[in-house]
Amino acid sequence: MRTYRWMxxxxxxxxxxxxxxxxxxxxxxxxxxxxxxxxxPGAAAMNTPATxxxxxxxxxxxxxxxxxxxxxxxxxxxxxxxxxxxSTDQTGVHENRPQSDDDWNKVIASATELAxxxxxxxxxxxxxxxxxxxxxxxxxxxxxxxxxxxxxxxxALIVAKKHDADALGEAGERIDVACDQCHERYQLxxxxxxxxxxxxxxxxxxxxxxxxxxxxxxxAAAPAPAKTN
Amino acid sequence: MKKALFSFAAATAAPLVMFGIASTPVAxxxxxxxxxxxxxxxxxxxxNPIIRMGADPRCNKLYVGKRPTSEAFIVGADGxxxxxxxxxxxxxxxxxxxxxxxxxxxxxxxxxxxxxxARIGQTLQVKNDDPTEHNLHSASMAGNDFNTTQPIKSPPFxxxxxxxxxxxxxxxxxxxxxxxxxxxxxxxxxxxxxxxxFTIANVPPGKQTVKAWHEVMGMQTQMVDVQAxxxxxxxxxxxxxxxxxxxxxxxxxxxxxxxxxxTH
Numbered sequence: 001m002r003t004y005r006w007m008x009x010x011x012x013x014x015x016x017x018x019x020x021x022x023x024x025x026x027x028x029x030x031x032x033x034x035x036x037x038x039x040x041p042g043a044a045a046m047n048t049p050a051t052x053x054x055x056x057x058x059x060x061x062x063x064x065x066x067x068x069x070x071x072x073x074x075x076x077x078x079x080x081x082x083x084x085x086x087s088t089d090q091t092g093v094h095e096n097r098p099q100s101d102d103d104w105n106k107v108i109a110s111a112t113e114l115a116x117x118x119x120x121x122x123x124x125x126x127x128x129x130x131x132x133x134x135x136x137x138x139x140x141x142x143x144x145x146x147x148x149x150x151x152x153x154x155x156a157l158i159v160a161k162k163h164d165a166d167a168l169g170e171a172g173e174r175i176d177v178a179c180d181q182c183h184e185r186y187q188l189x190x191x192x193x194x195x196x197x198x199x200x201x202x203x204x205x206x207x208x209x210x211x212x213x214x215x216x217x218x219x220a221a222a223p224a225p226a227k228t229n
Numbered sequence: 230m231k232k233a234l235f236s237f238a239a240a241t242a243a244p245l246v247m248f249g250i251a252s253t254p255v256a257x258x259x260x261x262x263x264x265x266x267x268x269x270x271x272x273x274x275x276x277n278p279i280i281r282m283g284a285d286p287r288c289n290k291l292y293v294g295k296r297p298t299s300e301a302f303i304v305g306a307d308g309x310x311x312x313x314x315x316x317x318x319x320x321x322x323x324x325x326x327x328x329x330x331x332x333x334x335x336x337x338x339x340x341x342x343x344x345x346x347a348r349i350g351q352t353l354q355v356k357n358d359d360p361t362e363h364n365l366h367s368a369s370m371a372g373n374d375f376n377t378t379q380p381i382k383s384p385p386f387x388x389x390x391x392x393x394x395x396x397x398x399x400x401x402x403x404x405x406x407x408x409x410x411x412x413x414x415x416x417x418x419x420x421x422x423x424x425x426x427f428t429i430a431n432v433p434p435g436k437q438t439v440k441a442w443h444e445v446m447g448m449q450t451q452m453v454d455v456q457a458x459x460x461x462x463x464x465x466x467x468x469x470x471x472x473x474x475x476x477x478x479x480x481x482x483x484x485x486x487x488x489x490x491x492t493h
Contacts, residue, residue: 032284074284081281088275088302090446092469179283187286195287195360 032074038064038129059123065186066129072117073149077175079110080156084169097165104163111157114175118150130188132203137217142200145182152178185215262455264317264429266463268421268441270310273469275302280405287361288338288403299405300343301445309425310443310467312344314395314409317417317429318438318450324416330354330387333398333408335363335379340398340408344444346418347410349393355379355386364401370394373412376401395442409444441465447473 043062085096098104122143127133134142152174159167188204189195197212206212277298282288303311330352334341338359357363357379366376371392390412400406419427434457442448446467453461
């Protein structure tokens with residue numbers, strides 16, 4: 001009798017495990033908050049505490065872009081993406097949407113974090129783990145791309161406050177596209193020169209013999225037409 | 230562990246469903262028969278989750294303008310259900326193990342095929358046809374353990390399969406990548422194609438237990454009577470809410486620093 005009881009319990013546990021596994025695999029984004037940080041040294045500590053009259057009076061970036069991505073932007077974006085999704089398991093197809101006020105508040109929190117983190121990307125002196133700071137010539141483009149993500153996140157925030165799930169799904173897509181467009185130009189890989197072709201290199205250098213080229217400098221803005229009276 | 234793997238789940242939870250069985254004579258098969266089958270999915274069209282590959286620009290670049298999805302469910306317009314692993318359960322006379330390897334490819338940052346069958350003692354060959362590094366990691370419960378990095382353009386990884394199980398394979402670098410290798414001590418297995426069909430040839434005559442497993446929908450079991458020189462047909466239908474058995478699959482805890490972390 002005891003043996004049968006154990007067999008029943010084991011089977012029940014396996015069935016539960018299988019269902020849980022299937023559901024987890026359906027559209028969930030990984031938690032990147034445990035990702036390995038950039039191995040470069042962080043910002044130097046201040047010698048003395050800041051006071052009303054001493055210390056930096058401007059924004060001072062501490063983390064690398066990689067760390068902002070993994071610890072803030074990815075989890076926040078996942079909070080928006082996963083809020084409206086479709087999954088299939090043994091019981092059928094499920095449309096996942098925020099249901100309660102608590103559910104919506106979590107989406108609002110994620111969208112707020114994502115929108116505000118894009119401002120952090122634009123803090124002067126922010127560096128990438130690979131490639132270092134964005135060169136001055138590309139700063140306008142970099143900020144524009146960060147703003148694109150920020151505006152997409154802001155749309156998610158606005159519609160989340162209205163509890164509009166359909167619009168939230170569309171905002172999630174816009175976030176995804178904006179992220180990809182920025183990655184295509186500024187996300188460098190240390191080990192593959194060909195992949196870094198036509199990207200903004202900063203301090204990164206290709207291996208000898210590589211035919212890869214960095215992104216061309218942006219064209220200078222056309223001068224404003226002369227005023228005529 | 231070997232044969233007991235599929236038997237365990239069937240014996241404990243799977244109701245036997247018998248339907249769609251018929252036999253027709255086939256010339257020239259001698260003392261064995263053939264099982265031909267079709268797997269169908271009935272119900273609302275399943276939706277595969279979107280895979281966001283932005284973490285690895287090399288994978289992302291393979292899908293410019295497209296939205297990659299998991300391939301857990303491949304269902305045709307007529308309900309044809311692909312990637313269902315079908316096998317016979319029981320004791321069979323020993324047969325030679327193929328000397329050719331079974332090939333699992335890493336292509337477009339997914340496993341191709343996603344589900345495949347192999348023999349104990351057969352070589353599993355894993356290729357990397359992607360412009361990125363993969364980390365092949367098995368989650369074995371029976372001694373088929375491997376965990377190896379495959380850089381770009383590296384030679385195929387080969388592993389002699391040691392024991393029977395349903396082996397879960399994953400990539401530590403790309404957590405969305407998942408594949409399954411059914412490892413058996415007999416040659417009587419097949420995976421349903423995109424048309425939902427499968428064929429198991431040279432089957433010993435007599436009553437046979439046929440199992441069909443899908444990674445999400447679980448496992449079904451049917452009995453068929455195989456006759457020498459004849460083809461027996463069998464159909465499996467998976468539907469939401471159906472009672473199916475689960476198969477124990479060992480899952481991996483993937484180190485997060487190797488997962489979807491962004492690199493720049």
